[in-house]
Amino acid sequence: MTTATVLAAELARSRLNATIGELTQLLYRSAYSTLMRESRDCSISLLSDRGEALVDRPGPFHGSSYNYLVKRVLERYDDLAPGDVFMTNHPYDAGIPHTPDLAVVVPAFVGDTLVGFSASIAHKSDFGGSVIGSASMDATQLYQEGLLLPLTRVARGSAEAELDPGVMGIIAANVRTPDLFFGDMRAQLGVTRVGAARLSALAERTGVEVLRGCFAMLLDQGERALRDVIAGWPDGEATVTGFLDSDGIRLDTPVKIAVTVRIAGDSVEFDLTGSDDQTLGPVNMTKMYADSAVFYAVISCAAPDFGFSDSVRRVVTIKRRPGSLFDPNTLAPVGAATSMQHRLVDLCFEALGMLVPGAGSAHSGGSGGTVGIEWASAEQRGRSFQYEVLGTAMGAVHDSDGVSGVTAYYTNLGITPVEVLESQYPVRINRFELITDSAGAGRYRGGLSYRREYEALAPASVRRRSERGRFPARGVAGGHDGSLATVSIRRSDGTVERLPVAGRYELHPHDLLTIEGSGAGGYGDPRERPADVVLADVRAGAVSVQAAAAEYGVVIDERIELDEAGTRLARQEARR
Structure with a gap:
């Protein structure tokens, strides 16, 4: 050469x-x-x-x-x-x-x-x-x-x-x-x-x-x-299991995802055959789409600066079972595959982290879901359609907090600005904020997720694709789980309805639709997080005074100052 x-x-x-x-x-x-x-x-x-x-x-x-x-x-x-x-x-x-x-x-x-x-x-x-x-x-x-x-x-x-x-x-x-x-x-x-x-x-x-x-x-x-890095990883095998809330049709039946990672020499195999059969609802993933999740996890851990290319196919093999979630039959619906994809990445990271020191991360807040709102508006002489992609948060890693209010993993997606929505559709966004205590506690804290409140100014039909209403983002290495996603509607008469995080909802003028994404998982024992860092979290609104005491063992007084004696006592009691 x-x-x-x-x-x-x-x-x-x-x-x-x-x-x-x-x-x-x-x-x-x-x-x-x-x-x-x-x-x-x-x-x-x-x-x-x-x-x-x-x-x-x-x-x-x-x-x-x-x-x-x-x-x-x-x-x-x-x-x-x-x-x-x-x-x-x-x-x-x-x-x-x-x-x-x-x-x-x-x-x-x-x-x-x-x-x-x-x-x-x-x-x-x-x-x-x-x-x-x-x-x-x-x-x-x-x-x-x-x-x-x-x-x-x-x-x-x-x-x-x-x-x-x-x-x-x-x-x-x-x-x-x-x-x-x-x-x-x-x-x-x-x-x-x-x-x-x-x-x-x-x-x-x-x-x-x-x-x-x-x-x-x-x-x-x-x-x-890739091979040079993987050759330095310990050989071994790890299996992790996770669940999606449902397939969208059988609402009471969780969907099981199983990932086994095998590292041998300078190559790695991902075995997805233990996952559920293909579902009736649209959370199935085609083989090509599932590849993206697996390849992303490997590249992120092995050679993040090098980036994606099809050379990864020479190093990583993927096993799957025909008729299953990740190798469905041709007519199986796949419209909500992004929800499954984020969960698959979470599990790939978790399994790699069990084998490779410093690799992987706590689970993310997931896809964040989509919001499609079909408006009936006299001003627009017909019906208009608002479509958004929402973010959540990234999980913590072995040396850093997770990132808050972002689309997770390998995506450049952005959340549509409030001003754009209000100028184009009959809607008012009353609140758009990060949620205090939504992040999983840990030596490194998970990312916080968002709260977004829509006030309907015209009748509307909402269709939402999302998940993490039942199974939170998992913390690892002693880190705590993130918060669950929620959806609610406050009707114009003051009544409040709690709704599934995915489904169809009808809005009338001045109804308030509130969507909360799920927070990301934490990494490591929360009681090992420096007390002054927890205090900074409280002052920034990321952690409440109550959660600082209950989850981190850090006592904050009414002046929002660190109570050093109370903190020492609380952490000593926790260790005992």
Whole structure:
């Protein structure tokens, strides 16, 4: 390997990372909907001519899907040409996480030579199906979750070719918000085409064969980086089990997830075969989507600075059982798979932490869920649809507190600003705050979650996908669990209704809908947290005076000062 070859590979990596970063921002800024523009539920990736993701920044939950998606293009079409555009939203046919996600693939050429692919995945506010927003907790079949568009070539002939009017007409006839859909879709298409043009330009600059050699080297480097770290981990096996509240249909039946991790030499295996059979409700995960959760956990523990690439597939193997949660049959609904995904990451981290000193973390607050509100508004002459993605909190780790009020794990999703919602929909956000004592106590405290209160200014129907209403974020190494999620409605007459954290709720004008996310777990014995740090938590509103005493053994007086003598006594009593 010559110095010139290494330099060329590093130059290619730098340019690819910079280009993906630029395209990602362009994707946000070009979008029409708050879901893409504010929540940023979208991503773009550049891949090799064999469909391999090469560098980091694949975006929210989509990293593993790109490999399968582009390889399906290569398998099905042997006549790829400049100007081709492919689209799909099919979870089983093309590896898309769930039906509201539209994937766009554009091959990149130098002359007639294929040099790679530009691909994007972006969540649409509606893609048809039995309910507005497409994904709900009520679906029992994939067909109920939206129009299914198999992998389809929708344009060819030139970089500006118009999309197939027949396919676009079918989509238009099935989506409830066509203006939003096609505005977002055309933004996504334009950015993906720009990505292909940038990849072609890079190949022309370096030479096609040189660039292919660089791509191979990047994947080899990623493999070596992972193997070098894993080889230093102790060999061993660990099994952990967790539960999801329900599948959305059988509300009294928890869903079991079992993860066994086996480390041997410089490779690692994740065995998911002990998990439940596929569910009637929509919390199943396709194989491609489950891969993302497992790969993320390994990369985060082994080589977080290196980032994601498909080289991880050479090092990590995943076992699953056909007909189970993580290898469901083709018609099984998957619309709420994000809830399952966060729980799977939690368990992967916990299992790795049992084997590898300093690895893993306490459980996160979970996905935070989605809020879809269909408004009846006279001012808007019809119905409008508000769709949000909410965050929760990150679990504590062996040397740091968890992060509060964020979307957990490998996602760039953001919470839609209050001002945007109030300017576009008949709603008033009365409260949006972090919740005192929602974090699991520990030597390192978990992250706090949020409280968001909506005042309806028009009649509305709310659909919420969420979890952690029954099973809190687990603390580890002696850390305490986080708080549970809750949903309630205070009616205009003053009565209060406690509701399941996932489901459908009806609002009337001036009803108050309050949603609380779940807090994250703590790490280590709370009584080992320095008393002055607990005092700072109390002053910041993260921990109450009562919880400081009960969970941390730290006594705070009425002046919000540390009672050192009382604290020493309380902690001595706790140790005894």
